[in-house]
Amino acid sequence: MPIIEGGFDIPLPHMMxxxxxxxxxxxxxxxxxxxxxxxxxxxxxLIKPGARVALGVxxxxxxxxxxxxxxxxxxxxxxxxxxxxxxxxxSHGGATDDGQREALASYGITEQSVGAPVLSSMQTVxxxxxxxxxxxxxxxxxxGADAVVPINRVKLHTDFRGPVESGLCKMLAxxxxxxxxxTVLHSFGFxxxxxxxxxxxxxxxxxxxxxxxxxxVENAYDEAAEICAVPAAEILTAEPALLQQAASLMARxxxxxxxxxxxxxxxxxxxxxxxxxxxxxxxxxxxxxxxxDQIGPRVSRIAALDLTDNTHGNAMGVGDADVTTRRxxxxxxxxxxxxxxxxxxxxxxxxxxxTMENDRQAIVVALRSCSRVDPARARIVRIKNTLEIGEIMIxxxxxxEARRMGTIKIIGELAPLAFDAGGDLPKFQVTRT
Numbered sequence: 001m002p003i004i005e006g007g008f009d010i011p012l013p014h015m016m017x018x019x020x021x022x023x024x025x026x027x028x029x030x031x032x033x034x035x036x037x038x039x040x041x042x043x044x045x046l047i048k049p050g051a052r053v054a055l056g057v058x059x060x061x062x063x064x065x066x067x068x069x070x071x072x073x074x075x076x077x078x079x080x081x082x083x084x085x086x087x088x089x090x091s092h093g094g095a096t097d098d099g100q101r102e103a104l105a106s107y108g109i110t111e112q113s114v115g116a117p118v119l120s121s122m123q124t125v126x127x128x129x130x131x132x133x134x135x136x137x138x139x140x141x142x143x144g145a146d147a148v149v150p151i152n153r154v155k156l157h158t159d160f161r162g163p164v165e166s167g168l169c170k171m172l173a174x175x176x177x178x179x180x181x182x183t184v185l186h187s188f189g190f191x192x193x194x195x196x197x198x199x200x201x202x203x204x205x206x207x208x209x210x211x212x213x214x215x216x217v218e219n220a221y222d223e224a225a226e227i228c229a230v231p232a233a234e235i236l237t238a239e240p241a242l243l244q245q246a247a248s249l250m251a252r253x254x255x256x257x258x259x260x261x262x263x264x265x266x267x268x269x270x271x272x273x274x275x276x277x278x279x280x281x282x283x284x285x286x287x288x289x290x291x292x293d294q295i296g297p298r299v300s301r302i303a304a305l306d307l308t309d310n311t312h313g314n315a316m317g318v319g320d321a322d323v324t325t326r327r328x329x330x331x332x333x334x335x336x337x338x339x340x341x342x343x344x345x346x347x348x349x350x351x352x353x354x355t356m357e358n359d360r361q362a363i364v365v366a367l368r369s370c371s372r373v374d375p376a377r378a379r380i381v382r383i384k385n386t387l388e389i390g391e392i393m394i395x396x397x398x399x400x401e402a403r404r405m406g407t408i409k410i411i412g413e414l415a416p417l418a419f420d421a422g423g424d425l426p427k428f429q430v431t432r433t
Contacts, residue, residue, distance in 0.1 A: 008364045008423075011376040013395040017412030018402055020254050020390055022220035030064040030224055034071035034214065037229035038079075046211040046231060049080030051146035053211070054139075055116070056088030058175050059103045061269035061310065061387060062153045062216055063224045066108040072151060072214060073116045085109065085118040086142045088150060088175035090182030091343035092268060093312070094336040097121055106269075106310045122178045127207040130199040134188065136173065137181035138208050147211035150176070154215050154242040156250065158273035159283060159346065162194025163240045164201075166272065168213035168230065173200035176208075183343045190346075198236060205232055215242055220251035221390045251389045253279060254407055255381055255398060256297035259373050260366050262382040263304045264428045266318060266328075267311030268340070273349065274317020275304065276386040282320050300373070301366040305359050305425070307331045308385065316340045319351035322369070323362045327424070329355050358423030384428040391430045 027033045038044060047053060053076050057069055069085070076083040085104065093099030101120040104110070111117050124137040142148050150171045157165035164170070174182045174197075188196055204210065210232040219225040226245065230238045253261075266274040277283040281296025304321035306328050307313065313333025318324060329352060341350035356362040367375040380395035391411070394402060402408045411431075419425060 008361050010364055010368075012363070012367075012417055013376055013378060013380060013397060014414040014416050015380065015382065015393045015395055016399055016402075016410065016414045017391065017393050019409040019411050020251070020392060021407045021409060022251055022390065023249060024219050024221060024223070025225040025249070026219060027224045027227055030067045030227065031071040033224075033227045034068055035075045037214070037227060038072065038075040040229060042231060043212050043229045044079055047076060047079045047081050047147055051081040053081045053083045053147045053149060054086045054142040054145035055083055056086050056139075056142065056148065056150040056152075056171060056176055057104060057109060058152055058171060059087070059089040059092040059100075059268055060153055060272065061107075063218050063222050066113065068214075068216070068224075068227070069109055069151065070114050072149070073114045076149075077115070081147070083116045084141075084145075085114065085116055086139050086176070087118070087120050088139065088142075088171050090174045090177060091179040091339050092314070094333070095122065095179035095339040095343070099312070099336065103312065106312065122180075124178050124180050128203050130196065130203060132199070134196060134200065135184055136200045136203040137177045137184065138204060139176045139178055142176055143208055145209060147209050149211055149214060151214040152216070154217055154239060155246045156243070156278050157193070158271060158277045159190040160193040162197065163243070164198055164236070165243055167239050167243065168215055168235050169197050169201035169239055172204040172210065172235075173197050176204065179339070179343060186343055186345045201236065205235065210235075215239070217242055217246045217249065219249045222387055225249055250278065253297050253381060253383070253389060253392070254405065255379070255394065255401070257379065258297050258299045258381050259301065259370050259378040260363065260380045261299045261302045262363060262380065263302060263321070263385060264383065264425075265306045265308045265385045266304050266315070266321075267308030267385070268314045268316060269308055269310040270385045270387045271317070273320070274311075274315065275302075275320055277320070279386040279389060280320065300370045303362045303366045304328060304353070305362065312336060314340055315350070316344070317349050318353065319349045321353045323366045324353045324355050325359060325362050326355055326357055359425045360419045360423040363417075382428065384430050388430050393428070
């Protein structure tokens with residue numbers, strides 16, 4: 001066990017719970033919105049009676065994904081077609097048939113729950129090449145359908161900037177490409193994605209039976225702000241505006257700088273990068289590619305304490321932390337993590353940080369390694385994960401600043417960090433409002 005000068009029992013600042021206030025547009029009903037969008041005449045006309053329709057679903061923690069998929073399935077059936085579900089998640093789920101089926105099941109998406117079979121296979125077909133000669137692969141089951149509908153959230157990507165980032169185009173190019181397609185595209189590097197993703201998506205749109213996409217834009221509170229059906233012919237032109245809308249609604253940590261950011265949990269269901277770099281202000285690809293318009297606070301140290309259950313041991317992104325715990329490391333599924341890390345080509349995201357026995361030790365080591373910072377007066381922010389940052393905790397030295405901010409509401413009292421006998425913190429419970 002590593003020993004630090006003076007031990008781990010040092011004074012730590014008290015913490016206070018606050019709510020960050022963001023714009024909050026929200027659809028009244030996910031199911032009703034999905035049904036209305038698919039039944040728009042120009043969209044419904046793309047689904048022919050008797051057609052086999054592949055609905056592509058990814059591994060991200062999209063708000064209300066189960067009722068969204070259920071509504072999509074039932075509406076397609078109402079139009080006289082026969083839907084089935086295809087995991088469109090690249091190399092996630094350990095890049096195996098069963099792993100990807102289990103990833104969907106962790107969101108409650110099974111044949112029984114949605115009323116449509118789940119056809120999970122890593123088999124692909126080669127659709128063609130981009131203008132620069134990059135091969136584009138596509139899920140074999142989806143390719144054999146009469147119509148394909150990608151369902152995905154549109155948001156800023158974690159590793160590149162472009163007119164389209166994470167959304168329908170990326171799912172067409174990488175998600176449906178399975179492990180083979182994802183590996184090929186990632187091998188060209190994130191600095192090429194701004195051009196490569198639209199080019200690969202264009203190949204898919206030209207050569208696969210894409211009917212329309214179902215795009216979700218979320219607000220800062222992990223809720224669906226907009227759901228829209230986009231005909232295939234409009235996906236490349238419509239997605240940039242959806243991306244701008246998503247960026248304007250995205251949550252941020254409103255304090256800057258931060259000495260220590262405590263992240264209770266990381267996971268693929270939270271962000272493709274485990275921890276969203278747009279939230280933590282750190283990018284694994286820094287120094288390897290361009291990332292203009294970088295956002296996020298200036299953070300000296302990050303302590304990642306645990307993995308989410310729904311990440312299934314995939315610890316991609318743990319390398320962006322400075323310190324972690326044996327609890328987190330003990331939950332890592334190395335096969336799932338390495339399959340994803342290698343396919344992404346960002347090996348740094350799978351490196352294991354300094355690993356401490358418990359939460360207290362991780363926090364103390366992180367603080368003691370901050371230059372010119374008194375741990376008792378440190379600017380500390382604690383979040384549940386990078387997807388849920390409406391409610392956070394801040395340390396006492398930041399409280400006066402918070403009281404002056406119109407975008408912060410104080411909802412708790414100052415209190416010490418409550419470690420249990422094993423030196424761990426209780427789980428951060430976010431209050432839904």
